[in-house]
Amino acid sequence: MKKLRILFILLIAGLFAKADGISVDAGLTPAQDRWIVRSQFRVMNMNTGSMNHRNINMPVVIAYGLTPDLTLMFRDNYLWKNVNTVDKKSGLNDPFVLAKLKLLRINKPGYSLGIAPAIGSNLPLGNPLVSSQVWSPEIGLNASFRPFYWSIDLNLKHSFNNVMVKSSTVASQTDGLNIALSRQLYLHPESPFALVPVVEYGISQTVARNELPENVIQVIAPGFQVIFPRFVIEGLYQTFYQSGAQIQNQFIFGIKMFL
Amino acid sequence: MTQIVKFLLGFLLIFGGLSVSKVSFAQEPMSETSKVTIDSLPNHHIVGYKVYGMDCPGCHSAIEKQLLKIDGVLKVTASWKKQEVIITVDSGKTVSEKQIFERIKKANFTPGEKIILSEEDKQ
Numbered sequence: 001m002k003k004l005r006i007l008f009i010l011l012i013a014g015l016f017a018k019a020d021g022i023s024v025d026a027g028l029t030p031a032q033d034r035w036i037v038r039s040q041f042r043v044m045n046m047n048t049g050s051m052n053h054r055n056i057n058m059p060v061v062i063a064y065g066l067t068p069d070l071t072l073m074f075r076d077n078y079l080w081k082n083v084n085t086v087d088k089k090s091g092l093n094d095p096f097v098l099a100k101l102k103l104l105r106i107n108k109p110g111y112s113l114g115i116a117p118a119i120g121s122n123l124p125l126g127n128p129l130v131s132s133q134v135w136s137p138e139i140g141l142n143a144s145f146r147p148f149y150w151s152i153d154l155n156l157k158h159s160f161n162n163v164m165v166k167s168s169t170v171a172s173q174t175d176g177l178n179i180a181l182s183r184q185l186y187l188h189p190e191s192p193f194a195l196v197p198v199v200e201y202g203i204s205q206t207v208a209r210n211e212l213p214e215n216v217i218q219v220i221a222p223g224f225q226v227i228f229p230r231f232v233i234e235g236l237y238q239t240f241y242q243s244g245a246q247i248q249n250q251f252i253f254g255i256k257m258f259l
Numbered sequence: 260m261t262q263i264v265k266f267l268l269g270f271l272l273i274f275g276g277l278s279v280s281k282v283s284f285a286q287e288p289m290s291e292t293s294k295v296t297i298d299s300l301p302n303h304h305i306v307g308y309k310v311y312g313m314d315c316p317g318c319h320s321a322i323e324k325q326l327l328k329i330d331g332v333l334k335v336t337a338s339w340k341k342q343e344v345i346i347t348v349d350s351g352k353t354v355s356e357k358q359i360f361e362r363i364k365k366a367n368f369t370p371g372e373k374i375i376l377s378e379e380d381k382q
Contacts, residue, residue: 028314028367029367030321030367031321031322031324031325031365031366031367032325032365032366033324033325033365034321034324034366068364068365068366068367102367105312105367107311107312107368107369108311109309109311109342109371112311112312112314146314148314151314184315192316193316194315194316196315227315227316227317228316228317229316229317229319229320230317230320232317258317258320258321259320259324
């Protein structure tokens with residue numbers, strides 16, 4: 001009952017928080033003085049043979065357009081970890097901060113194009129039960145191409161994992177690429193909202209400093225968005241693959257509000 | 260008092276507080292230059308411009324918010340499909356094209372040519 005209360009309050013807080021914000025989407029930086037608040041509910045299942053993990057994750061993202069060129073973002077999430085139904089941990093994870101800078105923005109009658117590099121890092125301030133307790137900064141490059149009803153978003157990211165290494169952790173670096181493709185559909189010409197099917201593909205490769213084998217993970221994710229002028233409802237189903245075998249799946253449902 | 264009632268009261272308190280919370284922004288002082296040429300209706304001026312860069316309904320609120328910061332702008336209606344924005348200006352105020360263009364750029368869009376409004380657009 002107590003956990004349900006916390007879950008409900010966090011979800012409602014995410015839905016009704018009044019912040020003006022910036023878009024968190026890829027290469028297009030949002031308007032100045034615009035806030036975006038995004039709240040999600042994620043359920044992840046992972047089976048590693050001997051262990052069955054089931055995690056519930058509730059991230060909240062707040063982004064703000066300091067200028068048309070500079071976006072600031074803050075993210076944190078509450079995590080419930082469950083291993084084999086007996087090892088249960090929960091708590092507030094490390095917050096994450098990010099800055100995104102508009103490098104290029106072209107707006108034409110037929111399309112928009114944006115490129116925006118970003119830099120960010122987690123802050124190891126979270127609950128030790130769920131937090132890594134180490135710094136993992138990252139740099140990235142985002143690009144978006146929007147030819148009218150279509151959207152193509154590309155994200156490249158390089159993470160320096162566990163920079164300040166604890167004796168029990170291993171430093172590593174991760175390279176990631178994510179591509180999202182979507183198209184807006186309108187049920188009626190005068191419809192005030194768009195129904196948007198989405199498909200995403202991602203691949204990441206982690207190389208550890210102590211020469212452990214590379215870890216390559218691919219993710220395929222169909223999903224949808226319903227875009228209104230002031231908010232977006234979104235859902236995504238991710239399946240993760242390693243060496244050709246599915247290792248994990250995650251269901252995401254969320255809402256994004258802009259003011 | 261039961262646990263459920265306590266929880267409901269706590270939720271109502273948080274919900275009510277969040278719903279009435281308000282973030283205020285200082286209006287930047289705007290310099291006034293030339294008066295916008297008007298396709299006018301009684302009491303208000305209505306003008307429209309092409310805007311490039313809007314790609315979904317979510318963009319409407321971004322540009323509407325920016326343009327409503329201009330002193331004298333009463334109403335803004337954006338359409339990403341038509342790639343245009345219709346602005347209603349108080350007849351007692353002067354709003355320059357430069358002010359409008361600056362605000363469109365702050366929304367990360369590109370202003371285009373002035374458009375001739377139909378009677379439907381004026382309404």
